[in-house]
Amino acid sequence: MQPAIPQIPESLLTRRPTTIAEDFYxxxxxxxxxxxxxxxxxxxxxxxxxxxxxxIMDTLREMARQSHE
Incomplete structure (x- = not known):
């Protein structure tokens, strides 16, 4: 059984972009x-x-590992 795919609110898909970082967040x-x-x-x-x-994934794993130490 596959997990449900989250529904992204229409407002996020149609709003005027601000910055890429804000949109990504x-x-x-x-x-x-x-x-x-x-x-x-x-x-x-x-x-x-x-x-x-x-x-990128290796870097994120290392950041996660360091944050749990």
């Missing part, structure tokens, strides 16, 4: 994810620098 929250704004900025910067997805 709002869409993540609409999907039930809570991501700190500073982490979103790090992810977006890594994407802008064409960092491979595996490196």
């Amino acid at each position: 709002d869409l993540a929250a609409a999907c039930g994810l809570v991501i700190r704004p500073d982490v979103i900025r790090i992810i977006l910067r890594m994407i802008q620098l064409n960092v491979p997805p595996t490196v």
